[in-house]
Amino acid sequence: MSNLTEQQQIDSHRPRILRLYNLYRVILGFGLTLLTNAVLRDGLLELSNPAIYEKASWIYLFINVLIALLLHRGRRDLHVFLVTLVDIGLLGVIFFAAGGVGSGFGNLLIIPVAIGNILLHGRIGLLLPALASIGLIYLTFFLSLTHPYVGQSYLQVGVLGCIYFAVALFVQRFSRRLYLSESLAQQQAASLASLEQLNQLIIQRMRTGIIVVGPDNRIITGNEASAQMLARPIQPGPALDKLVPELDQRLQQWRRNPSTRSTSFHSHSGSAEILANFKPLGGSGDKTILIFLDDNTQVAQQAQQLKLASLGRLTASIAHEIRNPLGAISHAAQLLNESDQLCKQDVRLTEIIQQHSQRMNRVIETVLELSRRRPSEPQLVDLALWTSSFLTDFRAANPPTDIIECEIEKEGILTRIDPNQMTQVLNNLCQNALRYSGSAGSERTIYLKLYEDGISQLPTLEVIDYGPGVADEHVGHIFEPFYTTEASGTGLGLYISRELSESNQARLEYEAATPTGSCMRITFAHPKRLV
Incomplete structure (x- = not known):
């Protein structure tokens, strides 16, 4: 994934993370200020410098509330870095006033380091644990000048610094993988949405009508072709037997015996001849039915083309066999009719011969015209x-x-x-x-x-x-x-x-x-x- 895409992922989540971080800092500030009361911290915390602790706690609370009100929508890396740096600095002062590593306040710096590395990747993120580790080392040194027993805590401060770096590296790697996974999920969701939209468009543009019917025999959806075939809008909700009774009858027949071939029907007077096919949408337990509607006119048209082709071959083979003898019969009857030796009854018989010869000739010409008919040019x-x-x-x-x-x-x-x-x-x-x-x-x-x-x-x-x-x-x-x-x-x-x-x-x-x-x-x- 490109840095731009990763940065876009970070920017999209930054407001929510900052809101949670600000809420945490305000709550932590209230907790630290409560410990300025000697009665509340009696037996719980031994402060090396209560005056500095009290001032630092109130300043920490005030700054956190101010930042939560003014910078809760900050989106720049500089804002995040400065807020985290202020957090590390003030917590370091409180760490100094509380008595160093023995107070356990050094653990409070893990959260700013972790949040900073969620929002700030790379070297600028690793700068935070470095500054926190250096700060604790120097504060421990200054604290050891007035409290000699603190000098034995350098190993613990070093371990705490290593924990900061471990947290920073872990958070950076973990958050990066989360961003990659989320980006991949978003891309897949976008692809699925695009495919779904494409499928919907293809289904709507299909010439085959498609209707989905639920287990309660109510219409779930239908495409444009089905609405055109049935000459009525296909909306989700109505029962199939109310909307298209003829189609519902064939669906019930299919449910009773799926091997039965459905007969064609007309949805209304003058409508196209429609042939319905049914198929379960899911597995055997799913009673949702997919109905395919086909215009039987196309099938009839193909049958008609085959019929005309057969008729053309038939008429081509019999045309000469019939028309030539028929012409000879008609001509002979005409010549016979011109004879003066015929009686009235014979003349009438020759007229009948000519009349039916002409009728047979018209039939042959009509059939030939039908068999030779050119394809339609719509x-x-x-x-x-x-x-x-x-x-x-x-x-x-x-x-x-x-x-x-x-x-x-x-x-x-x-x-x-x-x-x-x-x-x-x-x-x-x-x-x-x-x-x-x-x-x-x-x-x-x-x-x-x-x-x-x-x-x-x-x-x-x-x-x-x-x-x-x-x-x-x-x-x-x-x-x-x-x-x-x-x-x-x-x-x-x-x-x-x-x-x-x-x-x-x-x-x-x-x-x-x-x-x-x-x-x-x-x-x-x-x-x-x-x-």
Whole structure:
């Protein structure tokens, strides 16, 4: 450790050590002044010079009180050295007045020497025991001039001086190691705090939602991704069954049988499909549970890519095998229809052949288009401007009898999509809505509504028609490929629309409109979410 770091450690502890040292000196001063009373020291202490002892004790008490009041915040080494030096000098005078080494007052100098070496390292610290030892030797010499028996105490004074140096060296080494240990502990604490802050930042920025639930089924903490997935703030304290009942059900199932795979769920209508995984946070005795929330949309998107790749290989292999014979059949039926020798029944049969040949050709073209579809190229899009631009083009391409009403909640509703792919989806939904609203040429009206969902705060676009709606037995199948209720339909329109929506991390859902009609709802991803 550098000297600067060590000095900073000393400076940080100096005020507390000085306060304790000043308190000790004031208490010691009061004790010494009490011994100036002859009655109190009778039989306890034999003074060689009571007058000097009394004056030195009162001066010592006065100076200590003054220093405690004025220099209790002293931070400079010079202040500490001078205070310790004054302490050694006055205690030396009291040592002289008390009768020398036999009084035991020489031991009182150990504390100033020790405190000085705690706060003053190096040679300046060793100067204190040197001065204390020299002072006691000279005071013993002067005392021996008037008291001959004191001359036999030089050995004890020398031993006392050695004790001062031993204490100084021990205190310096011990305090230095304490400062090093404390500095290392502070560095480790700072590193742990930094790592904890880094971990918190990483957890908060993770796209996987994380919730920690305690043994009492109350939420301890949760990251930002979990709040976005569940479309509600995750605060410590609330019970999980009150905040997210669907997640609590799966947690209880996992607790009963940890080997059971959890099923996905929606936290609210129109939310993403969420898959929860559970893991105990501690050992077997700790019932704290760590919940991982994953957006199943990404898994569905990967499955969709595999599905499209398989479909592409399949259609590539059968395209030529089907389209060439189909073209020959259609051409032969057209030539047969031009013959004058056919009766009306045969003409009708040739028309049926051509009609179904064209339908099969449309199915093949649609499947080929789906299998060759390019990857999405998402960009930040203002949905209000995008919807207005789409309506302008759509109205221009349709007859005036097709009326499209539109309600846009506000400007600046943003999301990340591929505008070309989502234009194809919206065009398909609007064409379907017009088709089910009435026959071509009649007055047909559909309704578009763009808004931000009040719960999830996600952009939402609804396409509503006023037709008869979808029968209950067909609702669960309308997004399946090749499923249609029309004789001339291919059954791929809604399927492709949902596939394109999922590739842009949007959700396409059906809901019955009131009192009649159908509502196709597109829930877009958050604008900060990368597709």
